[in-house]
Amino acid sequence: MVLETIHSPKDLKSLTKEGLQQVVDEARQALLEKTSRHGGHNGPNFGIVEMTVALHYVFNSPIDKFIFDVSHQSYVHKMLTGRVQAFLDPAHYDDVSGYTNPKESEHDLFTVGHTSTSLALASGVAKARDLKKESYNVIAIIGDGSLSGGQAYEGLNQIATTGSNTLIIVNDNDQSIAANPRGGIYTALRNLRESKGQAADNLFKALGYDYHYLDEGNDLNRLIQLFQEVKDADHPVLLHIHTVKGKGYKPAEENREAFHAGGPFNLETGEYLSDGNGGASYNSVTADLIMDKMKQDPTVVAINAGTPMLLFNQEERKKVGDQFVDVGIAEQEAATMTTGLAKNGAKPIWAVFSTFMQRTYDQLSHDMALNNQAGTILVYGASVSSMNDESHLGFFDIPFLAHIPNFVYLAPTNKEEHLAMLDWAIEQEEHPVAIRIPVGPLKETGIADKTDYSILNKNQVIQKGSQVALFGLGNFYGLAEDVAKELAAKHNIKATIVNPKFITGLDKELLDSLAADHQLVVTLEDGVLEGGYGQMIAGYLGDSPLKVQNYGIEKAYHDRYDRKQILVDNGISVNNLVKNILKDL
Amino acid sequence: MVLETIHSPKDLKSLTKEGLQQVVDEARQALLEKTSRHGGHNGPNFGIVEMTVALHYVFNSPIDKFIFDVSHQSYVHKMLTGRVQAFLDPAHYDDVSGYTNPKESEHDLFTVGHTSTSLALASGVAKARDLKKESYNVIAIIGDGSLSGGQAYEGLNQIATTGSNTLIIVNDNDQSIAANPRGGIYTALRNLRESKGQAADNLFKALGYDYHYLDEGNDLNRLIQLFQEVKDADHPVLLHIHTVKGKGYKPAEENREAFHAGGPFNLETGEYLSDGNGGASYNSVTADLIMDKMKQDPTVVAINAGTPMLLFNQEERKKVGDQFVDVGIAEQEAATMTTGLAKNGAKPIWAVFSTFMQRTYDQLSHDMALNNQAGTILVYGASVSSMNDESHLGFFDIPFLAHIPNFVYLAPTNKEEHLAMLDWAIEQEEHPVAIRIPVGPLKETGIADKTDYSILNKNQVIQKGSQVALFGLGNFYGLAEDVAKELAAKHNIKATIVNPKFITGLDKELLDSLAADHQLVVTLEDGVLEGGYGQMIAGYLGDSPLKVQNYGIEKAYHDRYDRKQILVDNGISVNNLVKNILKDL
Incomplete structure (x- = not known):
């Protein structure tokens, strides 16, 4: 096995093209085995194997600085930077986190778990380099999904304005298929893909970028060639690279939503081992109530920012049609759109993980609360007993949300109470309301909750x-x-x-x-x-x-x-x- | 006076073109007189007089919905919607706020004071309209400065994706003159202006917009014609309209930074009446210390998000050159860029108003604090005794910032203490540090503060x-x-x-x-x-x-x-x- 001999990126440099291809194949096999047994972000990593090998072959980390957006696609990067045993040996699977982590390696610059931050981080790293009059490449790798976040756009602007060496790699694995084709960034990317980068209006060129398109983003040799061409540029370069999400594993290529991340799965069938236990949960009763509301009232509308499965599966989303809006990974848009919807007489419900709600303090305060609009926010995972990666903690929500004026933040303790609160939140017109969705097994009292929640702060x-x-x-x-x-x-x-x-x-x-x-x-x-x-x-x-x-x-x-x-x-x-x-x- | 006879937009409809032009002239004169006596956002309103009259002539507010971004440019809108006395009669100057305000008028949809939110609000208002199967125009008016905020980009994406009637007016008064010309949104806008909308790569077209350019944005007749053309469109339309900031008042046209907003000024000379009292203040001693640091250390760098005057005036900014970065009205970029700068060995200082810092909770937590990077944040106006518009309150900062792990938030009580804290914050490498800049007159003890601030939480x-x-x-x-x-x-x-x-x-x-x-x-x-x-x-x-x-x-x-x-x-x-x-x- 060649992969096991790679202890640092330097070990790649002496390999032949065939050797590099063998590393690619072995890395993909290791990914398959680990994620099928252990779970993780499978699809994003399958798609970026060749790119990661090519990056480490051409550039010189840690002198050149890699910044992975979200960083859940950094598994191969970890394999190539001294952590391969965490992907080969089940006894070491938990030695590494699912994200880049400076405590693990000098090749990991930042602890990152939220999207759309890589360009802003890169803009700072590059600017510091320039102030110190140093010379090396700063490389940000960002997916098309992450490009829907406003912070990514702010980073694009700043990097272009600074004007010095920064390489932005847009890893475009075609999320636009799930999206509405009428406009927006996913349409812009699709037009560029379909024209092989030649579309008449190019967003990136408009912002001043030296733009390159590569359609064969899983072709190792072409990747190496492209990276060699743009290495050490004296200006910002944007590489738009088309990759296949789930590449090399058919179930993942075909079912990209399911194969974004998940638990262990059956390698042969591609079925998740614990996919749906069928029992009712706080999430399922929440979805059921909202689905009922939607049937009765066409102005009930669910908003989501890039985590649609939180509320409805694909089939359910199809059923509710225009009453479900996925704004992309754009939480600010979700919160403020919720405000606009409520103001104009709709009944919006925004479902969001607590950790990602953190991206919207000002939207919740200056937009929703100051205007006192009666939208409903469902806060998921706000508990010590939810996600436990340091980048995804959901238990800062009370100091964050509870001191914003006008907001009513509710903490249900059982199913009946939760549903009564949810019903009240959707139908009332007086307050912005957030509900802390309980974490843990569903508790039922069997007695409907008749509390009048319009009497605020009544314990x-x-x-x-x-x-x-x-x-x-x-x-x-x-x-x-x-x-x-x-x-x-x-x-x-x-x-x-x-x-x-x-x-x-x-x-x-x-x-x-x-x-x-x-x-x-x-x-x-x-x-x-x-x-x-x-x-x-x-x-x-x-x-x-x-x-x-x-x-x-x-x-x-x-x-x-x-x-x-x-x-x-x-x-x-x-x-x-x-x-x-x-x-x- | 015609203007006084306009009690609602309906009263405009029966006027001739000459009558409308007279309204324009009278409105501009009223603006000049009020802002010169009373202060306010002068320049942005001078530039948008013709556009506002044309909008209310062509569209039917409040059935058609106007949403002004930031809304500090809504003075003429207020004049035309029943509030003209607040601009004509000094005794009534304080009857209206400086922003749109639903408590004042049904023509004001939202209370708004922060930038870049109008498109997200419009996306919600339009979506609610569609769910209710109603039919009217939703119109967002956004300045080029506000377009630098990531939330505006998220709104652009969502409106294009929804695909129904929404009219976005980019009021481009050429802020790019102040900006670096190497790339980014200001460059994209400039290229469009210089080509009269014909530039090869059009950002808005790339996102799917039906794009129109008007160079003569202070020409009433052309504005009316353009609005009539696009009224009732069944799809999103973006009008890129070039206006002159400060239009009609020479000092404002020539000195656009000073004439963005300010207190009373001398109408004849264009000089602010209380421009600079010359005495030292917390702001001035802060700027002095940072200027000194910059001279000694080329890695000291000040970051700013669209409020450069907070730290340095134009001359000072020129002096420090590359050690000052204005990222545009993009607070998320500022916070996360600060993180990247610190990580790569620079000494970044981000100066921000407390009310705008609210736009960066996740950047301060997930980026700066989780990565424990030693940047310095200067928090201005965090006091009951600072800005007192409900949209600009600065006193929510402690629940917002103080419970984020790793952050050290300092509250100085006098000049010597403040400077000692600031010096420590810049030079230390252990913690993200924020300093609550004192509000009020400078207090001096005359005795240098020798406290070792690395001993945390020592009262x-x-x-x-x-x-x-x-x-x-x-x-x-x-x-x-x-x-x-x-x-x-x-x-x-x-x-x-x-x-x-x-x-x-x-x-x-x-x-x-x-x-x-x-x-x-x-x-x-x-x-x-x-x-x-x-x-x-x-x-x-x-x-x-x-x-x-x-x-x-x-x-x-x-x-x-x-x-x-x-x-x-x-x-x-x-x-x-x-x-x-x-x-x-």
Whole structure:
């Protein structure tokens, strides 16, 4: 095996073309085996094997600087930069992250997991080089999907304006097939592909780029030739390279949405091993309710920014037609379009992962909240128990969203409550509303929730007790119940249990009433502690006789953590809570 | 006067071309008189008089929907939609805001003050129209400056993809003159202007637009003709219209940077009445220090996103040359470019208004903080006592920024401290650092600050007292001193006075020590209360014997408020503080 002998990019330089092709073949085989067993971003990596080998053959990393957009397509890059065992040996599969990571290698410049940032990063790296009067290539590799993000366009502008060496590689694997063909960047790229780069109006040339098109983006020799031609240019160059997503694995080439990323799959059939367990989940009941609404009301419309599977599968999207809008990986557009839709009388619902919602603070504040428009935002993965890559953490949402005026942010604790909140959010016309979709198995009470959610900030007292009041927010409501059980069983204390429901405001009447027969308020939230829900309560009760204990996660970029351990590390266990509560009583 | 007889756009319809021209002339004269006496966005409005009259003559607002980007160019629109007295009668000058405002008129769809949002708003308004199967024109008016923001590009993509009636008017008043001519959107626009819309590569056509160019954008008749041609189109249309910024007022045409916005000016000479008081300010000492650094170190580089005057004037920018980068109105690019610069060994300093920093949460978190890059961010106007339009509030910065891991956010209280923090921030290589530039007159101690700011979260105890500890953060440090004086003079209480300096973390050692001889901790912050600094302290001290009182501003979009009154309304006065403190002792 040649691949195993590549310990750094230097080892590629001495290979013949045949040797390089063998590296390509072996790398693709390793990808297939690892992703089929272990899961990961399969399709994007299959398509970029030749390009990655060619890049490392022609350029000299780490002197030349590679910046991979999103960086979920950096697996082959990792293989060629000293980390091949993480792709060959199942015992080492978890040695590397799914993204570039400077802690792993000097060949990885940045920790990246969100899209459309590579050009801005490259513009800074290149500018620093120029200020230092150094000389080398700065190379950003960006997919066509990532080009739909506004930040990519800002980067295109800045690199062109700076005017010095920067190589932008648009890895175009034809996402436009999924998109509407009437206009926009995907149409522009398609026109360029179909004309082999000769289309009359060229966006990149318009911005001043030295533009080159390569149709055979999985042809190693042509890639090498092209890179050699543009290496060391004294100006910005844009290479538009057409690759095949999923290249070399037929199921991935044919089903590109499924083979963007996923868990383990059957190599022979191309079927995911755990594809759909059939059971109801918070995601499925959410989708069902929205689908029903859409049938009844043509102004109900779902907005999505590049993660359509979050709400509907392909078939469902087809069914709802114009009532589903995928704006591309353009969260700012999604948030502000939601505002415009609501203003003009539609009922928009934007489904978004918490970690990507972070791209829209000003759109949520200056557009949606300042104009107080009644759109609904579904916030997925806002939990310590969701994605656990440091680049994809979803638990900063409360300090992020809860202090924006006018917003109503809701934390349901079971299916019936969630659906009642969702129904209310869609139909009301008074407030921008966000719902923190619960993470974990579906909990059903079997009793419809008749709460009037237009009465804002009204907490629900589930059990009236004394001494200690437990505020269990959203996903941590069950923990409050467990603590109460333990206090009752072992210490003869009947705790008050509160389901706050509302994150964006306090039930002051309830809080004021607690001092009469309580000594302690405990807040539990499935998110970062600083700037969160509990601290609002601590501030409100600061000069009352009540003591307050806040529980949540300490702010930090926790990486690939054990989801149970991080709770324990932050003092969040029934035992520790009971112990600390007893101290204050 | 014809203008006074225009109570709604309908009144324009019956006018002859001569009558319309008279409206144009009278509107321009009214603009000149109001802005010269009262201040405001002068240049952008002078340039768009003819266009606004033509738009309201041809289209039918409010059935047809106008959306003005940033909306600081909507003065003439306001004159034609029932609000002319606010431009003719000095007694009514303050009746209208400087931006579109639905509370003023049904002709104003949105409250807008930040750039590049109009296309996303229009995409939503048009989509809602389509879902409701209604028929009218949706028209977005966007300046060339605003087109540099990535959100505008996302909107261009979405409108083109939707494919139904939307009219985008690019009001091109040639900001590219200030920009670097080597590439990017300003170059693309310039090429189109110089070729009268015929340039070989047309960005807008590439995105699928039906593109029209008009060079005589201040010619009323040509504007009317063009609008009539494209009215009621069944597809997206982009009109690229070349106007003259400051049109009709020579000083404004000649000095476009100064005549973008400003206070009252002398109509005859074109000189601003209060242009530069010559005294030192926090802004001037900041600029001086950075200028010195730049001379000593070629890797010190200032980044700016479309507000260059914040740091350096034109002459100073010329002097520092390549060490100043204006990325356009593209805050995301600024934040992430700062990250790239720091990673590759430069010393970047990004100067930004707090209200515009809101556009970069994910860039500050996922790019700068996750990668822990040592750039410096200067946050201007983060105070209740800064801009007071509801669209431009700068006091949400602490919940926004302070809970992002790795960031060090500093709150200086005087000149020497500020300069010491700034010097440290630029030279250190450990953390992303933001500095909350003080708002208000420069306070000097005359004693150089020798604090080692690498010891994070170390608060400074200015006076050691007992009973009550006053934490006066940044701009509110002086208030803490005033309260302490009153407590000493009237109540014989020697309060402890603390200058926290660090917003992003607590001095736990100090806080733990207070319980021995204090009953109360009071926090004072010049910003929103919820999710702020004080609540972190309240959370930390929640189960200590100490009581805590937090003072700040209640979250809301306060509009054109009286800066002293809002403090009083939020309980922030020496008298009220003393009264509340005495209650808890």
